[in-house]
Amino acid sequence: MTIGISDHVAGPELPSLIARMNVQDPNPLIDLRIGSSGDLLTSYDRRELDAVLVRFHAGRSDGELISEERLGWFAAPNWQHRTGEPLPLATLAEPCGVRIMATQLTDEAGVPWTESFVGGGVMAVAGALTAGLGVSALARRMLPFGAINVGAKLELPKLPSLPILLHSRVQQSGARDVLRTLSAAMRSAVGAS
Incomplete structure (x- = not known):
C-alpha cells in the first residue's frame, strides 16, 4: 500500500x-x-x-x-518584531496551502510582510523559528520546544481551524x-x- x-x-x-x-x-x-x-x-x-x-x-x-486542527502565529520566545519593518515570515515552499492562506490573510489585514525563510518541510520551518528568523503559521503540535503564540501581541489575523x-x-x-x-x-x- x-x-x-x-x-x-x-x-x-x-x-x-x-x-x-x-x-x-x-x-x-x-x-x-x-x-x-x-x-x-x-x-x-x-x-x-x-x-x-x-x-x-x-x-x-x-x-x-x-x-x-487550529493554527496559530508562532515565534521563538526571545524573538522581537522590529518596529516599522515588514513581518518576517518563515514558510514552507509553494504550493503549501497553509502558506497561501497565511499570506492572503496578512495581505487582507494590511499587514506588511516578507518571507525571511522558505523551508522544504515543517521541521525546517520549526528550525527557522527556533533560530529566531521570524513568525510562522503552524499547528501547536508542530512547534519546536519553547515557541510561543505571538498572534494577539502582533495583532495578526486569526487563523482558522x-x-x-x-x-x-x-x-x-x-x-x-x-x-x-x-x-x-x-x-x-x-x-x-
Whole structure:
C-alpha cells in the first residue's frame, strides 16, 4: 500500500503512527510519502497513491474528515518584531496551502510582510523559528520546544481551524484496518495538542 501524508499533518507523531500501523499488521509493505497536500492529492488522482492524509484543499469536497486542527502565529520566545519593518515570515515552499492562506490573510489585514525563510518541510520551518528568523503559521503540535503564540501581541489575523482528511481507494480489509488505525492515531494526536 502506498500512503501519502502531508508534511503539515505528519508532524512529530510520525514514528508513533508508523508503529501503530505495524502493530495492526506486523508484516506490511507500506510505501510512505511525505509532501504537500496539493502534490499528494495530484498523485492520488493519478492513482500513484492508494491513500492520502492531507489538509483540506480548496476545490475538493471529497475525503473523510479525520480531525480539525487550529493554527496559530508562532515565534521563538526571545524573538522581537522590529518596529516599522515588514513581518518576517518563515514558510514552507509553494504550493503549501497553509502558506497561501497565511499570506492572503496578512495581505487582507494590511499587514506588511516578507518571507525571511522558505523551508522544504515543517521541521525546517520549526528550525527557522527556533533560530529566531521570524513568525510562522503552524499547528501547536508542530512547534519546536519553547515557541510561543505571538498572534494577539502582533495583532495578526486569526487563523482558522483546518480539516485533516483521508482520501482512500483501498479495498482490502487488512489495508483498510491499517488506515483505520492511522486515522485513529491522528485523531488522538490532534486531540492531545
